[in-house]
Structure formats: structure tokens, C-alpha cells
Amino acid sequence: MGLPLLLGLLLARAGGLVLSLEQPHNCITAENLCMTDPSCNATYLTFQQCSQSLAKSSYEAKDKCLEAKTFIRNSYFQECKCPRRTRKKEERCLRIYWTIHPTLPQADFHLEVSPYEAAASEESSKTKYNKLATQASGSRVFGDSTNICLEAANVCQLDHKCVRLRTHYAQICSAEYPCDQRKCHRGLRHFFERVSMEITKPLLFCPCQDDVCGKRRWNTIVPECSFQSNSKPNCLLLLDSCLKDHICKSRLVDFQEQCKSLDTSSDGCFRRNNHAACLEAYMGMIGTPMTPNYINNSTADVTLWCSCENSGNQKEDCDQILESFADNRCLKSAIQSQMGLNQVNTDIEDQSQFTPSLNIQGDGTSTVFTSQMYQGSEEKKFPVLKDNQSDLTGSSRDCRSSLILTSTLLLLLLGPP
Known part of the structure; x- marks a missing residue:
């Protein structure tokens, strides 16, 4: 069980608190945390039922929906985003995000901020x-x-x-x-x-x-x-x-x-x-x-x-x-x-250029592909870089710190009032 989920469960059982000490970054995790908190769960269900027609039906219903919206947006979902291109989980995560952040295009055609986590800022290794x-x-x-x-x-x-x-x-x-x-x-x-x-x-x-x-x-x-x-x-x-x-x-x-x-x-x-x-x-x-x-x-x-x-x-x-x-x-x-990445700056990128093989399919001028699939073995995984070993050491220290924090919370929450 991840630390954010464990802390959320402990805090929810201790007093129905909505905020965890560490906000979850994934909207699916945020929804799971909310479901374990009775107060958040009830408000979340109310929020999901708040359509525009219901909100306009009466002042009481409108106030109830606004209250639920404020509560949910300041709960576990406050900072949640969705990972990029996560196949099956992407659509579920995005459904949760847009439930929390319903929006329409503004006058200048631009929408709100991206629901995705920060994109990579550098080119990956080739x-x-x-x-x-x-x-x-x-x-x-x-x-x-x-x-x-x-x-x-x-x-x-x-x-x-x-x-x-x-x-x-x-x-x-x-x-x-x-x-x-x-x-x-x-x-x-x-x-x-x-x-x-x-x-x-x-x-x-x-x-x-x-x-x-x-x-x-x-x-x-x-x-x-x-x-x-x-x-x-x-x-x-x-x-x-x-x-x-x-x-x-x-x-x-x-x-x-x-x-x-x-x-x-x-x-x-x-x-x-x-x-x-x-x-x-x-x-x-x-x-x-x-x-x-x-x-x-x-x-x-x-x-x-x-x-x-x-x-x-x-x-x-x-x-x-x-x-x-x-x-x-x-x-x-x-x-x-x-x-221009593969054409210029040869002094910076000391990279050899190669002529393509003529016996490989794929140089046609339309989307006609050979029916014979490449039958080679699955690509081999590259070994982990040695630099990652130092990351593992840091991860161990982080893990010990997390255990100490969790133990302290348990003593505070389960000890005498």
C-alpha cells in the first residue's frame, strides 16, 4: 500500500478529515482515497449528481451543489492530474478529472490547464x-x-x-x-x-x-x-x-x-x-x-x-x-x-550516417505494408545504468523516512486523547 493511501486511510478513520498530508498526484488514487472517507464519499456522490438542471431547480439545490463543488475541489482531488498515454487507465483518470473540472471553451477558444502531468522537457535518448x-x-x-x-x-x-x-x-x-x-x-x-x-x-x-x-x-x-x-x-x-x-x-x-x-x-x-x-x-x-x-x-x-x-x-x-x-x-x-536534428550540428553530435538497406519493406509511397510480419525475437531490454544504483540508495533512505512518519502518525492517532 502506498504511503499517500495509507496516510489517507489513517486520517479518515481518525476524524473524517479530507486532506491528507501528501496530496495524491493521480486522479484515480484521489478517487480511491475519497471513497474510503465517508464524508468525502457522500459529498462526491452528491457532486456527481449535480447537473445544471438540478442546480437551477432551486436556490437550495444550487447552494448544495456549490458547497459540494467547493468541498471536492479542496479535498484529495485538489492537485490531481493524469499520467500521459496510460492506455486503459487514461480514460478513467480523465473522466474523474473532468468531473471535478467541468469546463467549456472560453471566448478565445482556449480551455483550462492541461489534465496531464508535466511533459518531458528534454529529448529522450536515441x-x-x-x-x-x-x-x-x-x-x-x-x-x-x-x-x-x-x-x-x-x-x-x-x-x-x-x-x-x-x-x-x-x-x-x-x-x-x-x-x-x-x-x-x-x-x-x-x-x-x-x-x-x-x-x-x-x-x-x-x-x-x-x-x-x-x-x-x-x-x-x-x-x-x-x-x-x-x-x-x-x-x-x-x-x-x-x-x-x-x-x-x-x-x-x-x-x-x-x-x-x-x-x-x-x-x-x-x-x-x-x-x-x-x-x-x-x-x-x-x-x-x-x-x-x-x-x-x-x-x-x-x-x-x-x-x-x-x-x-x-x-x-x-x-x-x-x-x-x-x-x-x-x-x-x-x-x-x-x-534538423539528424542533419546538422555534426560537430556537436558525433554521429555516423548510414545508408538504408534496400531489402527492407516500408519505402513505398502509400500506406501499403508487407503482409509478412517481422518474426524476430522480442527486443532485448537494455541494462539499468549504474547511476541508478545511487538512486536506489536514496530510495532506501526515503523508505525509512516514510516508515518513521507512518509510525509517528499511528502513535498520535491511536494513543490516548
């Missing part, structure tokens, strides 16, 4: 990617003429999880069959959630210098099914469908927060040097009703598949939605920075 790139190239150095987009496709083919999940979404999103966009989007989300970003980022943001390469990169999101339709829907309708889905709404808020632009910033971002977090948030939008993609094969500009025609007096609001992707300086800067 050890695995470099190892697979070396394997794909046959260890033949060929300088700057390496086709990085083809290399990224070949690396995916050598990673069991990447090729399996990519083949899966390519099959269910194929234009040769009736398109079920919801299934296609789900397959795309699973791909970008479960495959390491050190593999998916080069696949999605590789720099292209010709139309064939651009079309291969564009088709990573299978535009015929997931991105395009017979006619462009209105962007306001696209936003409305997104706000009805907890995952899409959450990732949109995260995108707005991480990729917020600022004209006076050198890189166009409100948060300077936030490119990695911005790209992660952008990739989170892929596989939602607001799935973005490149505008064409020859540029790095992205957009939503929607239009602001016939928006009436909401034309300005509609334009904001479309421009948040198509004219976002921070996002453009982050994409350009990512695309």
Missing part, C-alpha cells in the same frame, strides 16, 4: 533508434546522402512492436475497404501511444526534399481514411465532437498549453525550449476527431481537415481553431527543430 538504424544500414557509412525518412521507415520495420501496430492500423485504415474512421483513429492512437517516441518521431517528422519522400511521410497518418473525407467539415463541428470525447478534449488542452505561441519569443513559443513537449502534445492529437496532418508533400506545414466557410457570425472563432494548427509559430518551430 540509443535504440541508432542501434536499429545501424542494423538496417548494414553498417555502411554513406555521409549526408542518407535518406532519413527511408531510414526511419526501415527502423520501424526492425522493431517488432512498431511494425506490428503500423501494419494493424494500415490494414484497418486502408482505402481499399470501407473506412471506419473510429477504428482507424483508435489504431493510430495505439501506434503513437505504445511505440517508443524515439522511433515514431523520426517517422513522422523526418525532413523531405522530394515529393516521393513527402508522400510517404504524409501517408503515415493514412489521409484517405483518418484525415480526409469527401468534404471538409466545419471546424466548429470538429471542435464540438472533440469536446464530447474525454481523450480528445484532454489532448487538445494539452496541445494548447504546450504549443502556445508568443510573438515576442525567439522560437515563437510561450515556453521557450519546449519543443519536445510541444511535439509530444501534437502527436497526441493524431487519432482523435481533430487529427492533423501535413498540408501537402512538399512542405512541413500542418493543418486540420476542416473549413471555416459558412460559419456565419462565428467565423472568427472558427478561424482560431484552424489557425491553432495551420498558423502556430511554436509548432512550426518545434517541427523544424526536430527535422
Whole structure:
């Protein structure tokens, strides 16, 4: 049993107190703590039943709902957030978060703060990617003429999880069959959630210098099914469908927060040097009703598949939605920075370039994948770095401190009044 949960149980039994000494960071943990506290549990059930119609039915009901809202927001749920891309638990956690923080878009189209925990601020190590790139190239150095987009496709083919999940979404999103966009989007989300970003980022943001390469990169999101339709829907309708889905709404808020632009910033971002977090948030939008993609094969500009025609007096609001992707300086800067990672600064990154192997599938110009799955063994786990041993020592000290704190609480709570 974790320390926050144990402390919550002790304090709840001691006097029905709502606040624990350490606020839980996960909304699922917060809900579990609340359920063990009779006072919090009863108020939480009341809060969940407080719809707008009930709140407006009488002053008494309205006051009751406001009281429950204040109580819950200052209880275990006060600081709770949701982990990023946690598959099955993500939707449950987000449901709890939006129950506590119901919101509608403001006049400027922006929502409240992101429900997700803080994003990684630095690029992750590319050890695995470099190892697979070396394997794909046959260890033949060929300088700057390496086709990085083809290399990224070949690396995916050598990673069991990447090729399996990519083949899966390519099959269910194929234009040769009736398109079920919801299934296609789900397959795309699973791909970008479960495959390491050190593999998916080069696949999605590789720099292209010709139309064939651009079309291969564009088709990573299978535009015929997931991105395009017979006619462009209105962007306001696209936003409305997104706000009805907890995952899409959450990732949109995260995108707005991480990729917020600022004209006076050198890189166009409100948060300077936030490119990695911005790209992660952008990739989170892929596989939602607001799935973005490149505008064409020859540029790095992205957009939503929607239009602001016939928006009436909401034309300005509609334009904001479309421009948040198509004219976002921070996002453009982050994409350009990512695309240049493997091309420049060779003095800083002393990294060999390799020519891609010609006998590996994945360099086609459409989303047609080989039906034969890569049958290699599961990837081997890399050993833990030696530096982690010192972390273990620190963890032991933290554990002893936690036990001392728990024992002290037990003596105080169970001792004589």
C-alpha cells in the first residue's frame, strides 16, 4: 500500500478529515482515497449528481451543489492530474478529472490547464533508434546522402512492436475497404501511444526534399481514411465532437498549453525550449476527431481537415481553431527543430550516417505494408545504468523516512486523547 493511501486511510478513520498530508498526484488514487472517507464519499456522490438542471431547480439545490463543488475541489482531488498515454487507465483518470473540472471553451477558444502531468522537457535518448538504424544500414557509412525518412521507415520495420501496430492500423485504415474512421483513429492512437517516441518521431517528422519522400511521410497518418473525407467539415463541428470525447478534449488542452505561441519569443513559443513537449502534445492529437496532418508533400506545414466557410457570425472563432494548427509559430518551430536534428550540428553530435538497406519493406509511397510480419525475437531490454544504483540508495533512505512518519502518525492517532 502506498504511503499517500495509507496516510489517507489513517486520517479518515481518525476524524473524517479530507486532506491528507501528501496530496495524491493521480486522479484515480484521489478517487480511491475519497471513497474510503465517508464524508468525502457522500459529498462526491452528491457532486456527481449535480447537473445544471438540478442546480437551477432551486436556490437550495444550487447552494448544495456549490458547497459540494467547493468541498471536492479542496479535498484529495485538489492537485490531481493524469499520467500521459496510460492506455486503459487514461480514460478513467480523465473522466474523474473532468468531473471535478467541468469546463467549456472560453471566448478565445482556449480551455483550462492541461489534465496531464508535466511533459518531458528534454529529448529522450536515441540509443535504440541508432542501434536499429545501424542494423538496417548494414553498417555502411554513406555521409549526408542518407535518406532519413527511408531510414526511419526501415527502423520501424526492425522493431517488432512498431511494425506490428503500423501494419494493424494500415490494414484497418486502408482505402481499399470501407473506412471506419473510429477504428482507424483508435489504431493510430495505439501506434503513437505504445511505440517508443524515439522511433515514431523520426517517422513522422523526418525532413523531405522530394515529393516521393513527402508522400510517404504524409501517408503515415493514412489521409484517405483518418484525415480526409469527401468534404471538409466545419471546424466548429470538429471542435464540438472533440469536446464530447474525454481523450480528445484532454489532448487538445494539452496541445494548447504546450504549443502556445508568443510573438515576442525567439522560437515563437510561450515556453521557450519546449519543443519536445510541444511535439509530444501534437502527436497526441493524431487519432482523435481533430487529427492533423501535413498540408501537402512538399512542405512541413500542418493543418486540420476542416473549413471555416459558412460559419456565419462565428467565423472568427472558427478561424482560431484552424489557425491553432495551420498558423502556430511554436509548432512550426518545434517541427523544424526536430527535422534538423539528424542533419546538422555534426560537430556537436558525433554521429555516423548510414545508408538504408534496400531489402527492407516500408519505402513505398502509400500506406501499403508487407503482409509478412517481422518474426524476430522480442527486443532485448537494455541494462539499468549504474547511476541508478545511487538512486536506489536514496530510495532506501526515503523508505525509512516514510516508515518513521507512518509510525509517528499511528502513535498520535491511536494513543490516548
